[in-house]
Amino acid sequence: MFFAQVAPDSIVTPDIAWTALVPHLVLAGGAILMLMVWSLAGRWLPRWLPSMVTAAVGLGAAIGSIHLWRRVTDADRGPFSAVADSVGIDGFSVFLTVVISLTVVFAALLADGYLRRERLDGPEYHVLLLLSAAGGVTMATANDLIVLFLGLEILSLAVYVLAGYHNRRAQSQEAAIKYFVLGAFSSAFLLYGIALTYGATGSTNLVDINAYLRSTVLVDDGLLLAGFALLLVGLGFKVSAVPFHTWTPDVYQGSPTPVVAFMASGVKAAGFAALLRVFVVTFGTYADDWKPILYALAVATLLVGAILAVVQNDVKRMLAYSSISHAGFMLIGVHAASADGTASVLYYLAVYSVLVIGSFAVVGVVSGTGDGATTVGDFAGLGARRPWLAFAFTVFLLAQAGVPLTTGFFAKFYAITAAVDGRSWALAIVAMLSAVIAAYLYLRIMIAMWLEGSDDDAPIRVPVGTVVVLGVAAAFTIGFGIFPEPIVDLARDATPALVNSP
Amino acid sequence: MLGQYLPILALGVLAVLFAAVSFVASKLLAPRRPTSAKAAPYECGIVPTKEAPERFPVRFFLVAMIFIVFDIEIIFIYPWATIFEGLGLYGLVAMLIFAFAVFESFVYLVGNGALDWGPLKKQVPRTR
Amino acid sequence: MELTTTWYLVLGAIIFAIGASGLMIRRNPLVMFMCVELMLNAVNLTFVAFGRELDDLGGQVSVFFVLVVAAAEVVIGLAIIVAIMRHRSGATADDLSVLRG
Numbered sequence: 261m262f263f264a265q266v267a268p269d270s271i272v273t274p275d276i277a278w279t280a281l282v283p284h285l286v287l288a289g290g291a292i293l294m295l296m297v298w299s300l301a302g303r304w305l306p307r308w309l310p311s312m313v314t315a316a317v318g319l320g321a322a323i324g325s326i327h328l329w330r331r332v333t334d335a336d337r338g339p340f341s342a343v344a345d346s347v348g349i350d351g352f353s354v355f356l357t358v359v360i361s362l363t364v365v366f367a368a369l370l371a372d373g374y375l376r377r378e379r380l381d382g383p384e385y386h387v388l389l390l391l392s393a394a395g396g397v398t399m400a401t402a403n404d405l406i407v408l409f410l411g412l413e414i415l416s417l418a419v420y421v422l423a424g425y426h427n428r429r430a431q432s433q434e435a436a437i438k439y440f441v442l443g444a445f446s447s448a449f450l451l452y453g454i455a456l457t458y459g460a461t462g463s464t465n466l467v468d469i470n471a472y473l474r475s476t477v478l479v480d481d482g483l484l485l486a487g488f489a490l491l492l493v494g495l496g497f498k499v500s501a502v503p504f505h506t507w508t509p510d511v512y513q514g515s516p517t518p519v520v521a522f523m524a525s526g527v528k529a530a531g532f533a534a535l536l537r538v539f540v541v542t543f544g545t546y547a548d549d550w551k552p553i554l555y556a557l558a559v560a561t562l563l564v565g566a567i568l569a570v571v572q573n574d575v576k577r578m579l580a581y582s583s584i585s586h587a588g589f590m591l592i593g594v595h596a597a598s599a600d601g602t603a604s605v606l607y608y609l610a611v612y613s614v615l616v617i618g619s620f621a622v623v624g625v626v627s628g629t630g631d632g633a634t635t636v637g638d639f640a641g642l643g644a645r646r647p648w649l650a651f652a653f654t655v656f657l658l659a660q661a662g663v664p665l666t667t668g669f670f671a672k673f674y675a676i677t678a679a680v681d682g683r684s685w686a687l688a689i690v691a692m693l694s695a696v697i698a699a700y701l702y703l704r705i706m707i708a709m710w711l712e713g714s715d716d717d718a719p720i721r722v723p724v725g726t727v728v729v730l731g732v733a734a735a736f737t738i739g740f741g742i743f744p745e746p747i748v749d750l751a752r753d754a755t756p757a758l759v760n761s762p
Numbered sequence: 763m764l765g766q767y768l769p770i771l772a773l774g775v776l777a778v779l780f781a782a783v784s785f786v787a788s789k790l791l792a793p794r795r796p797t798s799a800k801a802a803p804y805e806c807g808i809v810p811t812k813e814a815p816e817r818f819p820v821r822f823f824l825v826a827m828i829f830i831v832f833d834i835e836i837i838f839i840y841p842w843a844t845i846f847e848g849l850g851l852y853g854l855v856a857m858l859i860f861a862f863a864v865f866e867s868f869v870y871l872v873g874n875g876a877l878d879w880g881p882l883k884k885q886v887p888r889t890r
Numbered sequence: 891m892e893l894t895t896t897w898y899l900v901l902g903a904i905i906f907a908i909g910a911s912g913l914m915i916r917r918n919p920l921v922m923f924m925c926v927e928l929m930l931n932a933v934n935l936t937f938v939a940f941g942r943e944l945d946d947l948g949g950q951v952s953v954f955f956v957l958v959v960a961a962a963e964v965v966i967g968l969a970i971i972v973a974i975m976r977h978r979s980g981a982t983a984d985d986l987s988v989l990r991g
Binding site: 406409410413417420421424427433434436437440441444445447448451452454455456458459462463464 | 899906909910913919922923926929930932933936937939940943944946948949951952955956959962963966967969970971973974
């Protein structure tokens, strides 16, 4: 054998801890198997099956995370890393894995009725959804910057296609191309940031980077700081922080509504997972250098999101800007760079995901065939036409405004508390100001729904899947708004950790 | 030292020289008996009566995209092949999983009729 | 004169800047995709240069993954463009053959 001489005899192959990868494997494997089954036998399978299978796979991934949660919260065993230290399993990553998996369940249930109404049904939507969730989970569990980048790309590439999934709607395709170009732009920046960080610290492993930064005083840290800046640009795009938010309203308005629900929940959760893990956890020793930038980002995001939301006339655009201002609240928690700050972001993500999915579920139903009727006027008189639909939307809007007895109140409360604990009083005041401005926007939609009349009496069909999503989301919002402890405790226990296998 | 890059420079100079010599030689040596058909942009076949269509059929893009997907598989298979012996069973299993995931896209393409060439028949209904 | 790592890093930065500015200035989608490729490959150069400097294989391994991601990005981009062209033009050669049945 010719190559036998070249090849070293003993290559140490990594030990794969399959149990640690259960959520990844369930999501990715589910997607691939589903694609295979449907391309071979799709003609003979019923049309409602793909979304049910997807929901089951998402639920399976969430259930498969339970044993990981038990293991990482167990004092004796604790967090661990797998696959040659490239995947880190800790409370933080398991919490976000569950959040992302559950957003898949909701997005699949919403898609069922939507895709059939728009005559777009087929397995592709669901396969892409599962693949992007697998990417999001990879991002949340990444213990290495390259793995983080791969996860981000798997997530984004699938969502680019999903954004243009409505192939008869020009707006949807415009959204796809805008999202794609700006997304590719931002990933290139992120990657350049990774390269510079690698050059400055000598590793792409987060644990090694952290250890290096702790033990070494860099005489010339220009390279590292440039890396920070580029990483922040790349991740800022993904979580749509101002001034990197310009794609958000266009993409949210043009994309199919169930896709938007996933973008605003699952994709955002993955983006914040990366932001927290890279900046707060890994670059914690350099917090003094990146905190001012994040402070500016948070202030700009809070104010611009809330102010521009008010002047919109399209409900999808309004919710897009409002999701930008919510991202500002989460950035407050990132800026705090503390355990409480991280917990507040996790709680916010879990709660906001449910709210935004519920909101877009209503929008997707009201928009009607063609997915076009999304102006405020189209919501006029909804309270008289479909009282329960209007009631559910009211609950989600009130919660987004931060009204007490809803989950949204505690989310904003903990974010502002994190800012106050970090002695950033100005930031806390800006956050409250933003909440007040944004409240006007939610009030405007509610007034249209309940007080304005409408001569439009076209029937609004609410598919079963959407009813389930609305019911669960509304029950979650009110139930955990009155008894917030369970979710708060989970978010507190979900601490990030940096460990390599011994 | 920059000296180690000398071969690259030499190669570049040689390439330019070869191209220049070819041009000059063909100008000098070839007989010139132009006819109208020979002066046309393409010498072979029938004289075009209308402009070529500006767009390529979508099918060509589709094939290009499919090609890229399978092209990329090679990037991983090649390094694996060089140290195949050392990696042993672990490498084989890993590569099989990877190959299955890529092959799966092929199944999807065939299942959707993306590789059916020639005049299209009726659109294949994918689901009922 | 010695060709140090810095040269490669500067070259990478210049190519990245060319790609980034091209992406912002040009309006032809295909050229924009080329600019994305330019940016990603500039990063590849940076990775390899750092890998050489640090005497670490990680830089070169990263390039493999970036290459794959770049290819996947191009495929997705092309697919989106093709979908748009189909939508906007209406009568391409393919559509005609469908009508003939």
